[in-house]
Amino acid sequence: MLDERKLSAARKRTYGIGLLKGMAVTLKHLFKHNTVIEYPDEKQDLGPRTRGVIALKEENCTVCMLCARECPDWCIYIDSHKETLPPKREGGRPRKRNVLDRFAIDYALCMYCGICVEVCPYDALFWSREFEYAEYDIRQLTHEKEKLSDWMATVLPPPALEAGAEQPGQPVAATPAAAAPAPTAVAPAPTAVAPAVQPAGATTPTPAPSMSAPAETTEADKARLPAPPAHPAPRATTDPEAAGRSPEVPTTGQETVLSDQEKAVYQEDPGPNVDVPAEQPQPVALERSEDAEAVYQQVLKEQLDKGSSAQVAEARARVARAKAERGIKRGPTPLTVDKPVPSAPTKGAPRPEPSGAPEAKAPQPDPGPVAAPAEAGAAGSDEAETSAPAAAKEPAAEEPPSAEPVSTPDPQAAAPAVGGSDETPDQVFERVLQEEKAKGSSDAVAQGRAKAARVKAERAQK
Amino acid sequence: MFELNLSDWQILLVKLGLVLAIVPAITLVAGYAEHKVMAHLQHRLGPMYPGGFHGWATLLADGLKFIYKEDIIPAAADRKVFSLAPLAIFVPTVLTVLVLPLDETLVVEELDLGLFYLLAVSSISTIGMLMAGWSSSNKYALIGALRAAAQLIAYELPIVLSAAVAAMLAGTLSLNGIVEAQEWPFVLWPPGIGLIAFLVFFGAGVAELTRPPFDMPVAESEIITGAFTEYSGMRFIFSTFFPEVANMVIISGVATTLFLGGYQPIVPLGFLDAVPGLVWFTLKTAFMVFMLLWIRPTFPRLREDQLQKFAWKFLIPTSLVLILAAGAWVLYAPEGLK
Known part of the structure; x- marks a missing residue:
């Protein structure tokens, strides 16, 4: 609450005293x-939790992809392949594990939110205080795993806990040996990777195959290893049950749960593993394929049918219209049930076409209307300049239908300015000029559009 | 020793050459002072690198950089007017220096109508601003130019009126005459009139310089240096930085001349007469420059309407009343007090 008295005091005239105070x-x-x-x-001593650069402890990474998936900027690139390891013991099942091939962070995209560091279940990512890694070339800002691993040297040990703070994540019954590695309850380590989790065993660059594991395993692992034979493959469905049935061997319950998690992790992996770069949001194709007004009406109707309130429906319809006017294709908005992919060709789009302009849906070949304004601008000599925007808009979407709707039934060929394969640019110029004249466009407009068409044709030839 | 026999026009040429050399030099010094003083007023250090010692060569380096920059004239600009505008701003600035008496005899040309000349010449730069803004064919430039014209004209009035008060009290329009007519304590006599006239002059001067808090014509955060949005390279320097800093010194010099006793010693003690008048003039001007530098980082920018209000509703009526008071003082004050 504002104090009225204070306000009136502030409003009081002071005749310039305030200025002198200032x-x-x-x-x-x-x-x-x-x-x-x-x-x-002179360098400042930055705080221990400074977000300077993210360091990768490569041997801890299990290619679980959590970081890449959680990254809001999609700036983490991970590649890996699967390795089949021989069974640990006679008659066992051969096991699969992921081997990290590439781990890169694009610091040109990174916004230093630190979600990847937070989300990493195996303590493979750390913040470092270093921040002086500016580059003259933006491509150099993508740090590959070697560089990211180098940053590990600059990572500070975590700051000490406050006095009396609860020790984080330590199971009460932890053996003294198990106290050193990451708490098993929080981040259960698959046995194959277990040695790598131990700071002491961090000698191998990639997670060591289990064959070499015993050499470096700690007591905890040794205790765990003999356990499976006693319970060959219990595959306990629930943890408490397992714990209840075999209280004398607490590690067993953990072990089975572990392998389940392990499996889950591995099963989840392959998809994003391969697709990460491909799934990056691509620029929505700018295709001028719909009549704005028709889009408006259609979206309005759809929304009303869906039961949206009149206000909401109108607003969404307006947005759709604005997008259509700007030539932005309707993306996978909630309006359509079938969820079309934004970058997919419009031909197969399930959404009903606006009644007004069926011809207009012809999807542009590669050059597309995105390039059109630029080209028109480039072509724009003085007299064409005024009509350039119009010219840019027209030839792609409206001209073809009006001029030769019969001769170009194939939507692919619907853009004569761009796709006219057998015409020379000059012919294109003449033709478009005629068309425009026939349409009754003014001289300047016709000239401008024809020039734009010629330029496009020239480009297409090249 | 040898006798120099120079004709009048030769002497004039030498003087002009000196002015053309000294004005940029003083501008550089004042510009550097502006950087550093403003920085420290804001608890910063300001430039520290160029030249080695506290960045003394910053402005030289800046100047060099601006010389090397491309001189861009927008395609749609009126080329002639666009390229002449910096001259129309820069030349009057230099011309005003010609009549400032730095010492009893240290003046390029002593005019009987010195004050009149000074005020007349200094208002030419308004036209330069309009030229720059109009010819740029840029909306920000146009808005800036119109703001500048409105502001410079509005604040021209209080400046002229308060200068008229000084002239009335001195009984002459010659700047040397005005300095000579002032006696200790300069601004404080006649009581009230002098001080208020000085404050009006100073306040209007800040606005005339289009410096904060009256920098709406160049407000970089809203209209991008206003009339000079499209300027680059040396044209930019000669239309913005140079006139602004030079004018800052000149306004301070004029205020010193009109109200602070010019080249006279600060206190009328016999032994101080030995110090050359130039030193006193420089000291007083430097003080005034410091006041201007002090104001700049202290106050935020006013709104356009507040600015006009301040001029038309406060400064101009005040200075009109001052003129009446000065006239009354000149006519009716007892002989002993004058």
Whole structure:
């Protein structure tokens, strides 16, 4: 609540005293000791939790892809392949594990949110305080795993807990040996990777295959290893049951749950593993394929049918119209049931076409109307300049239907300016000029459009 | 020793050459002072690198950079007017220096109508601003130019009126005459009239310089240096930085001349007469420049209507009343007090 008295005091006329007070403040600063840190010469001791750069502890990474999936900027690239390992013991099942091939963070995209570091279940990502890795070339900002691993040297040990703080994640019954690695309850380590989780066993660059594991396993692992034979493959469905049935061997229950998790993790992997770059949101294709007004009506109707309130329906319809006017294809908005892919060709789009302009749906071949304004602008000599925007809009969407709706039934060929394969640019120019004249466009407009068409044709030839 | 026999026009040429050399030099010094003083007022350091010692060569480096920059004239601009505009702003600035008495005899040309000349010449730059803004064919430039014209004209009035008060009290329009007519304590006499006239002059001067808090014509965060949005390279320097800083010094010099006793010693003590008048003039001007520098980082920018209000509703009526008061003082004050 604002204090009315304070407000009225603030409103009171002071006849310039406030100005003098202000000047006194700045004058005081003139004589104060300056505390500026002159950066390149003098460096500040940054806080221990500074978000400078993300370091990768490669041997801890299990290619679980959590970081890449959680990254809001999609700036983590991970490639891996599967390796089949021989069974650990006679008659066992051969096991599969992922081997990290590529781990890269594009710091040109990264927004330093730290979600990847938070989300990493195996402590493979860390914040480092280093921040001086500017580059002259943006491509250099993509740090591959070697560089990311180098940053590990700059990672500080985690700050000490406050006095009396609860020790995080330590199971009460933990053996003294198990205290060192990451708490098993929180981040259960698959046995194959277990040695790598141990700081002591971090000698191999990639997670060591289990054959070499015994050499470096700690007591905890040794205790765990003999356990499976006792319970060959219990595949306990629930943890408490397992624990209840075999209280004398607590590790067994863990072990089975572990393998389940392991499996789950591995099953989830392959998809995103391969598709990460492909799934990156691509720029929505700018295709001028719909009549804005028709889109408006259609969306309005759809929304009303769906039971949206009149306001909502109108707003969504307006948005759709604005997008259509700007030439942005309707993306997978909630309006359509079939969820078309935004970048997919419009031909197969399940959504009903607007009644007004069936011809207009002809999808453009590669050059597309995105390039059209630029081309028109390039073509724009003085007299064409005024009509350039119009010219850019027209030839793609409206001209073909009006001019030769019969001769171009194939939507692919519907853009004569671009796709006219057997015409020379000059012919295109003449033809478009005639068409425009026939349509009754003014001289300047016709000239401009024809020129734009010629330029496009020239480009297409090249 | 040898006798130099120079004709009048030769002497004039030498003087002009000196002015053309000294004005940029003073501008550089004042510009550097502006960087550093403003920085420290804001608890910063300001430039520290160029030149080695506290960045003394910053402005030289800046100047060099601007010389090397491309001189861009927009395609739609009126080329002639566009390229002449910086001259129309820059030349009057230099011309005003010609009549400022730095010392009893240290003045390029002592005019009987010195004050009149000064005020007349200094208002030419308004036209330059309009030229720049109009010829750029840019909306920001146009808005900036119109704002500048409105502001410069509005604040021209209080400047002229308060300068008229000084002239009335001195009984002459010659700047040397005005300095000579002032006696200690300069601004404070006649009581009230002098001080208020000085404050009006100073406040209007800040606005005339289009410096914060009256920098709407160049407001970089809203209209991108206003009339000079399209300027680059040396044209930019000669239309914005150079006139602004030079004018800052000149306004301070004029205020010193009109109200602070010019080249006279600060206190009328016999032994201070030995110090050359140039030193006193420089000291007083430097003080005034510091005041201007001090104001800039302290106050936020006003709104356009507040600015006009301040001029038309406060400064102009005040200075009109001052003129009446000065006239009354000149006519009716007892002989002993004058």
